[in-house]
Amino acid sequence: MLDAKGVTKNFGGVRALSDVDFRVEKGERLGLIGPNGSGKTTLLSIIAGTIRTDKGRLAYKGRDITRVSPHKRAKLGIGRTFQIPKPLSSMTLLDNVIVPLVFIRGLHNKDGETSDVALELLQQVGLSAKASLRPKQLTQLELREMELARALAGKPELLLLDEVLAGLTSGEADDVVELLRGLNGRGIAIVMVEHIMRAVMGFSQRIVVLDFGVKIAEGDPEEISNDPEVLKAYIGE
Ligand SMILES: Nc1ncnc2c1ncn2[C@@H]1O[C@H](COP(=O)(O)OP(=O)(O)OP(=O)(O)O)[C@@H](O)[C@H]1O
Ligand SMILES: [Mg+2]
Known part of the structure; x- marks a missing residue:
């Protein structure tokens, strides 16, 4: 459904993303995790089109969208929520x-x-x-x-969620995850950026891990929970 290759973004001297390949299958539940500042929001914005990638290409349903406006991408079925709600x-x-x-x-x-x-x-x-x-x-x-x-108003087929569970009690978070499972059951692919590990590991079929703008791991939740590189990124040396 989505195939991004070589996504790279520098903000002045800050390397937010470096040569990241990122794909999402049709109807998939994908978790995107990484420590603070690892580039998760930037990657969502590059997929939604509000930030342009410095290099690389993005294809959505077989169509090159690298230069397509955010508004057109929304019409094509890419929806998103914001880390800080923007009502x-x-x-x-x-x-x-x-x-x-x-x-x-x-x-x-x-x-x-x-x-x-x-x-x-x-x-x-x-x-x-x-x-x-x-x-x-x-x-x-x-x-x-x-x-x-x-986000649903745009009839998304790919929904990008930037920490929708932040600030919720664990009971509330469970309810929202239930809601997301229902949406996914209707065929909407979901990319969940999340710091709450229990939720993202339980929800996702596959996890991608960023650290300092680099993709350091990719696999099912079980593999990712036991990956030494991932543990090192979270816990430090
Ligand atoms: N508009 C911007 N201008 C300058 N630097 C930016 C901008 N947006 C992000 N950055 C920097 O790029 C890096 C990646 O930021 P990003 O917001 O994508 O991280 P994140 O993984 O979403 O972090 P968090 O978990 O804290 O939300 C950080 O070092 C951040 O300070
Ligand atoms: Mg973020």
Whole structure:
């Protein structure tokens, strides 16, 4: 589904990513882990198109997207959430979901049809009762759920999640993981960037590990948990 080769990104003198190959299979659940500053968010942004790779190429469903705009990539089915939620704070939840329905899905708001679709999306994440509230009235869990509803509005086939479980209690995190399993069951491939090891190891079929912008390991959760390179990256020398 996604095939990125030789992804490289320097921010001034900082090497955020160095020659990373990264692929995602159709319908896959993939974990992307690594210590703070290892390049995970940068890689998601390069796939979503908000950051350009310095070198290398990205293909999505057989099409070269290296120079395709983030907006077009969203229309092609690449959705994402942000490490720090980015709601439109002056708008209701319903309107927060209507915006991507109009601008990414291309729906028109005739006969309240778009509102119905938005409400249905809020329902999928358990937020339909809060549709008329504003983001600042939400709990951390609800903000994360709203982010998911907004990402789903673009009808993604590939969903990039940047620490959706951050700040949640372990019970809340379990509920969100359940929700993600349901989405994956409908055929959406999910890339989960996550520091909560129990969650990412339990969820993922395959794990990719970054350290200082370099891919240091790739394998199933069992292999990764026992990989000396990975342990060294997390624990230090
Ligand atoms: N816009 C930017 N300008 C300059 N440096 C940046 C920028 N974005 C990221 N970096 C640097 O690139 C490196 C990788 O950052 P990135 O945010 O991708 O890491 P991360 O793995 O997502 O970390 P975390 O787990 O803390 O979220 C870090 O050294 C970071 O400081
Ligand atoms: Mg990050």
